[in-house]
Amino acid sequence: MKRVVDVLAPLILIALLLGGWEAACRLLAVPGYFLPAPSAIGAAIAARWPELLHAAANTLVMALQGLGVAALAAAALALPAALSPMVERAVRPIAVGLQVTPVVALAPLVVIWAGLERPGLAVAALAAVVAFFPIFSGVLTGLKSADPDLERLFDLYEATPFQRLTRLRLPAAVPFVLEGVKVAAGLSVIGAVVAEWVAGSGTTQGLAWKILEAGNRLRTADMFAALALLATLGFLLNAAVGGLEREALRRWRGR
Amino acid sequence: MIAELRSVEVDYGRRGRALGPFSLGAAPGEIVAVVGPSGCGKSTALRLLGGLEQPTRGEVRRTVGRGETAVVFQAPTLAPWASAGANVALPLELAGVADARARADAALERVGLSGHGDASPAQLSGGMAMRVSLARALVTDPKLLLLDEPFAALDALTRRRLVEDLHRVWDQTRPAVVFVTHDVEEAVYLAGRVVVMTPGPGRTAAEIAVDAPLPRPEGFRTSLGFREAVAAVEAALALAETAA
Structure with a gap:
């Protein structure tokens, strides 16, 4: 009930x-160009359903590509940073700098570097940039989160550094990494949309482009239709990742 | 002596002196309880005995070899991602022992938890988790067993049962045991010798021998000898507190 x-x-x-x-x-x-009624938006969604779904899939794929790249890069940097305080001191300011720089400000540069003819690459790259920090931070915090008394136990039994990593620090990091990935997944969609917006070219064929295009033609109902799909996409992604996190944590705790 | 602190002092930077000068030894097969007010450095003394920390001054002598010391902490300190059996097997697996899981099951049986090897720590009650922690300490058959207020978070009934169990498993292999607690009755019931510490930085305030066989005979808790020893320890504690 x-x-x-x-x-x-x-x-x-x-x-x-x-x-x-x-x-x-x-x-x-x-007037409909100012604020269309929900029924008009519903009609717009119904009329353009295959097109919108295709655009949503494009945005999702680019965001997930970015998320994957971010996860690999974050793990590759956070692991040495967790093992060596010196590496952490060296890497942290750059990671924080990346986080506090607005993605909108970075987007034009990345679009230039990726090449104007390949906006999809720029979008994935920018999704990776915004998704990087939460995962990096999660891995780093998680690797250092082991119970100090468990660490003492590993001292007592003279564990090798490799044993300490694989049997203590990595498993202890799991909940923190999952939390980081959950936050990063939401951010990656935002990063993808912002990048698509700045790239401003139809070749990406994502939802942001649909909004932009409809806006230029003052087809407000179509804008809302794409927006509704974007919100739904974000919501579903969040729910899916949240569900995966809960299931993974349940297994991690063994019940 | 299995392990011995000789006039050790421990300074913690800005926080100042945490312990000492303090001396404490554990002979083979004896049970020593260390009682003192919180903050007197008794946990620090235990870590020194275990070789987990070095004193600022003084000397620590340990004759136990690698893997012959075991520690039980205040909390069960089990890895939540591993089953009870895997937690108990951990010390053996770190040392590369082959039949770790079988020996872990045997250790779980010693603490009365046979058949619980596959349970995850989240499924265990506080008392059961502490038993698993004890099994993990016993699995290597240590010569020196260090316990840092292990039963402090448990209810009185569970504590008493665990104290009895501790005596029973101790009697099987007779390791030297150093048991830190702030519970006077627990100290007297458990140990052949109770060391009373002053408020921090801790020194030895008194040492009281408990003259009764170990494990304790039936009804020891109500005997005159028990009550007298408890009174003596409490008096020494009170005296140490007022002197400080």
Whole structure:
């Protein structure tokens, strides 16, 4: 019963909001280019469904490519940083610098480097840039998160550095890495959309381009249609990664 | 002596002196309890005995070899990602022993947890987790067993049962045991010798011998000898606190 309520509550709220929106648009006769009614947006989604779905898949693929690259790079840098304080001191400012630099400011450069004819590469690269820090931070924190008394136990039994890494630090890092990947997955979509926006070329064929294109033609309902798909994509990705995280943690804890 | 601290002092930088000068030895097969107020450095003394830390001044002598010391900490300190059996087998696996899991199962049986090898730490109660921790310490058949307030977080009934179990497993191989606690009755019941420490930086305030066989005979808790020893330790503690 509680589960049903948990699922229904947000749906009911969304339905109420959409209903209010629809009623307001009709009663106040708001022009469609300014604020289309939900029914008009629904019609736009239905009319362009295959096209929008294809665009959403493109955005998702580019974001996930970025996420994968970010995970590999973050692990490759965080591992030596966790083992050597000197490496950590050297790497951390650069990693933080990358994190605090707005992706919008980096995007034009990356688009130039990737080549204007290959915007998909730029999009994936920028998705990787924004996804990097949460994973890096998760791996680094996780590798150093082992219980100090467990570390003492490894001292006591004279564990080799390799044993300490594989039998203590890596398994202890798992929850932190999962959390980092979850945050990074959401960010990678944002990074992909921003990059697509800056690249501003139709060759990427992602959702951001759909919004941009519809906006240029003042087809506001189509803009909302792409936006709705983008929000749904983000929501589903978040739910999927969250589910994977919970399942992985359950196995990690052994129940 | 299996392990011995000789006039050791430990300074922790800005926090200042944590321990000492303090001397403590553990002879083969004896059980020593160390009692003192919190912050007196008793856990530090235990880590020195285990060779996990070095004193700022003084000398630590250990005649135990590699893997012959075991420590049980205040918390069970089990790896949450590994089963109870894998946790117990860890010391053997780190040393590259072949039949680690079989010996781990035997150690679990010694602490009354046979058949729980596949349970994950999250499924265990506090008392059971502490037993697993004890099994992990016993699995290497240590000559020196160091316990740092291991039962402090458990309820009184579980504690008493664990103390009895500790005596029983100790009696099988008779390692030297150093047991740190702030519970006077637990110290007197467990140990043949109770060392009372002053408030930090800890020194020896008194040493009280408990004159009764180990493991304790039935009804020892209500005997006159037990009550007198408890009173003596409590008096020494009170005296050390007022003198500080």
